[in-house]
Amino acid sequence: MAALDDALIANKEAAKRFLARARTVPAEQWANPVASGKWSPAQLFDHVAVTTEVALNAIKGDKAMGSIPRIFRPIARRFILKPTLVKGELPAKMKGPAIFAPSQQHIALDVSAGRLNRAVTDLETHVRGLAASGTELFEHGFFGWVAIADYVRFNALHLIHHEKQLPPPTVV
Numbered sequence: 001m002a003a004l005d006d007a008l009i010a011n012k013e014a015a016k017r018f019l020a021r022a023r024t025v026p027a028e029q030w031a032n033p034v035a036s037g038k039w040s041p042a043q044l045f046d047h048v049a050v051t052t053e054v055a056l057n058a059i060k061g062d063k064a065m066g067s068i069p070r071i072f073r074p075i076a077r078r079f080i081l082k083p084t085l086v087k088g089e090l091p092a093k094m095k096g097p098a099i100f101a102p103s104q105q106h107i108a109l110d111v112s113a114g115r116l117n118r119a120v121t122d123l124e125t126h127v128r129g130l131a132a133s134g135t136e137l138f139e140h141g142f143f144g145w146v147a148i149a150d151y152v153r154f155n156a157l158h159l160i161h162h163e164k165q166l167p168p169p170t171v172v
Contacts (some may be wrong), residue, residue: 004131007152008124014159015120018048019113024169031106034165042106042160044048051100052119055155056126059148066097067141077143085150090161097142106143127152 033040039047058065062105068076084090127148130136140146 003149007149011156014156018163043102045112046102049116056123073144
C-alpha cells in the first residue's frame with residue numbers, strides 16, 4: 001500500500017505542478033504551438049487530462065485504448081514501461097495511441113484544469129477502492145499485467161514530461 005500511496009501523492013503533485021506551470025502561460029500563447037509541428041499549451045493540457053481519464057478507464061477494464069496481442073505485452077512492459085519507471089522519465093519521442101490525442105480546439109485553461117482535477121481525484125478514489133479490496137494488478141492492453149501503483153506512477157511521469165514542454169514563464 002505504501003507504493004500506491006507514494007504513486008498517488010506523486011500523481012497529485014505532478015498535476016498541481018502542471019496546472020501551476022500552465023497558469024504562467026500568457027493568454028496570447030495558449031493556442032500557439034510550443035514549436036513547429038508541436039501542440040499548443042492548450043492541447044498539451046487537454047492531452048494530459050485525456051490520458052489521465054484513459055488511465056483510469058484502463059484500470060477499470062475499458063478496452064477503448066486498444067491493445068496489442070498478449071504475447072507481445074511482456075515485451076512492451078519490459079522495454080517501455082519498466083525503463084520509464086526505472087529512469088523516472090518518459091522517452092523523448094514516444095507516440096501513444098490515437099485515443100490520447102488532444103482536441104484540435106484550444107480549450108480554456110479552467111475547463112481543462114477542472115477536467116484534469118476530476119480525473120486525478122477519480123483515479124485516486126477508484127484505485128484506493130481496489131487496494132481496499134486487495135486488488136494490486138490489472139491487465140493493460142499494451143503492457144499486460146501491471147501493478148496499479150506502477151501505472152499511477154507512469155501517469156505522474158507523463159504529467160512531468162509534458163510540464164517540461166510548456167513554454168517557460170515569462171520574466172517581466
